[in-house]
Amino acid sequence: MDSKTAFLIYSRLNDRYPHTETHFLHFQDPFQCLVLTILSAQTTDATVNLVAPSLFARFPTPESLAAADLEEVEIIIHRTGFYHAKARHITGAARAIVERFGGRVPATMVELLTIPGVGRKTANIVLNHAFGIDEGIAVDTHVRRLAQRIGFSDSANPDKIEQDMIALFPRSHWGDITYLLIRHGREICPARKPQCETCVIRDLCRFVHSEEKG
Template identity: 65%
Template sequence: MDSKTALLIYSRLLSIYPHTETHFLTFSNPYECLVMTILSAQTTDLTVNRVAPLLFERYPSPEALAGAEPEDVEELIRPTGFYHTKARHIIGSALVIVERFSGLVPNRMEELLSLPGVGRKTANIVLHHSFRVNAGVAVDTHVRRLSQRIGLSLSRDPNQIEQDLIRLYPQALWGEITYVLIRHGREVCDARRPACDICIIRDLCDYGTSEAREKKI
């Protein structure tokens, strides 16, 4: 796919999902953003938003979380699933932030990637929403699925998908393309039953046009 078509796709999606500053996770600072993004793996934003206030009431800062007992954190975040691993990651990240970054969540990609449990997806989300830095494109399950389905990328590898999206879109849009693809994936382009009949980008989508040909539409 060429950049012109990719930009048209973004423009159409933006027209129906205009609130580009809406966060799926509700946080108030980089520390909360980081922890909640780690917790959001393999669960819903609704669950994380429900659990987070209790977690941050008890551990309001990296310093507090760094000294937490894993069992206490696990109990608080249990509803998010994989709570043993997630507790280890958020406590470990807090400890590194305190020891290496003076208690402040770092605002550079390579520094964020040094934190336990933080990959490029999490780092990109934290950088974009907490620091307004577009260092790359956050590729979650929705972005991965839609990129392949639409034809924005032919790869199954999230890192390669990110590079393909970076090639197609100007840096100013790297954070927002994630937003519109996630919204479209949740509301129209479902994993099992994509609603192609109401899709605003059907004529630009590899899946939509191939389905139309198969049905002779």
């Protein structure tokens, strides 16, 4: 894969999915973005958006969530799955933000990675989505699957895929390509039964070529 092909793929997806950023998590500040992104692990954003209003009505600030009763949090976020671990993650994250970052979500990768429940994927999402900072590329299960199918990377390792894609796209596209690939992955290119017949990057995709050849 060369950067010209990568740019062509970006352009096609960008034309196909306008205003993609409005299709995801509903948050009002970096704190809410961080909490909802932690909750979105292995969970659709629609489910996360469902619990967000009651969660933030009850715990509107890092201070209130840091002092929250674990069981009360578990009940509110129950539908997002992994609720026991996630309740500990978001209350722990709130505590870290209050105790170590003055009540403000930090805006650097190294600081975000010290927060409970935050890995590279979550950190990249928060940096880009809440702060508009393109420090890396968030590689979730959709991005990983599409990067391998399309041919952005030959690796199955998310960190390696991120490095390969960073080399392939200009920094100004790092945030957008993530959302475009996630939306394309959901609507056209899921793990099972990808709809290659209606895919706008069909002619540029390694996966289609290998399928056609057998």
